[in-house]
Amino acid sequence: MRVEYREEPCRSALNRVKGMPFAWSLNPYTGCAHRCTFCYVRAFEARAERPSDDRYGRSIRVKPNVAEVLRNELARASWKRESVAIGAATDPYQPAEGRYRLTRACIEELGAARTPFSLITRGPMIRRDIDVLVEAAQRAKVHVSFSVPTLDERIWRATEPGTAPPRRRLETVRLLVDAGIDTGVALAPILPGLSDDPELLAEVVREARAAGASGIWANVLYLRPGTREHFLEALSRDWPELVPQYEQLYAGRAYLPSSEVMPVKETVRQLARESSRPRKPPIRPAPEPEQLELVV
Known part of the structure; x- marks a missing residue:
């Protein structure tokens, strides 16, 4: 698939976020070449009157000055070093990062400013940046989440066509943990009737x-307008027998009720408790140097 990269300088790097466990988000790119059929960002693209169908992910907007803008924002006297989430609306380690290295540059700026951050990705390219992640973790809290919804090869290939194999992502988790980076795994999103099988969940x-x-x-x-249309179209191609189930489950709503969601989440929680084992403790930030007063 041919991907067009459009360089569009940004005016701001940090985006204020409400109602989330983080205060700010940072996205070095707009659009994502991973083209996951279920991606919630498709809904945002549709609202912005940009393609959310099969054309999504074929044009990536790159912010070439994002690290410089971020540096200036972090240097403001008003900056309180609140937590920043990298990759809330794009994958920061999609293929474009290999060329532009913007995520790496932003991590360097966040570390230098002692600003805590989290990062979510499906991209094993992050292993390239273990050095700057370690350096940042020595100065502020750093957390990485790898998204691994399933290890089933058919489901992965059909629903995450532009991503690296799930087991390669888990290999990268091991490398990050061994380097002292606090790293977790997100089974997200779990697809009803597909990846919610208890044996598949247990395997992940x-x-x-x-x-x-x-x-x-x-x-x-969850299926918002924009994501819903594309996902159901893909589902009708790969698992047509499941389309009626999804149309019933998501009739008139984007989110499933807790009666449908909580049993799945509880299954994963229980499996995680049963599978727990001792692990290497992550790097803890060193105390910030104290400013000594000069006594004359």
Whole structure:
């Protein structure tokens, strides 16, 4: 698949976020070449009147000055070193990062400013940046989440066509943990009737724990307009027998009720408890140097 990269300088790097466990988000790219059929960002693209169908992921907007802008924002006297989430609306380690290295540059800036951050990705390219992640973790809290919804090869290939194999992601989890980076695994999104099979869930949890994942969490698919149309179209191609089930489950809503979601989450929590094992403790930030007063 041919991907177009468009360089568009940004005016701001940090985006204020409300109602989430983090205060700020940072996305070095807009659009994602991974082209996951279930990606919730497709809904945002549709609202912005940009392609959310098969054309999504064929044009990536690159912010070439994002690290410089970030440096200036972190240097402001008003900056309180609140937690920053990298990759909330794009994968920071999609193929474009190999060329532009913007995520790496942003990690360097966050570490230099002693700003805590989390990062979620499906991209094993992150192993290239273990050195700057370690350096940042010595100065502020750093957490990485790898998204691994399933290890089933058919489900992976059909629903995450532009991503690296799930087991390669888990190999990368092990490398990060061994380097002292606090790293967890997200089973997200879990797809009803497909990846919610208890044996498939148990396999991911078991392998994630074996890789040393510090935490394991799960979320069930939600379908907003924009994402819904593309996902159901893909589902009709790969698993047509499941289309009526999804149309009934998500009729008139984007989120499933807790009665459908909580049993799946509880299954994953129980599997994580049963699969727990001793793991290498992550790097803890060193205390910040104190400013001594000069007494005359």
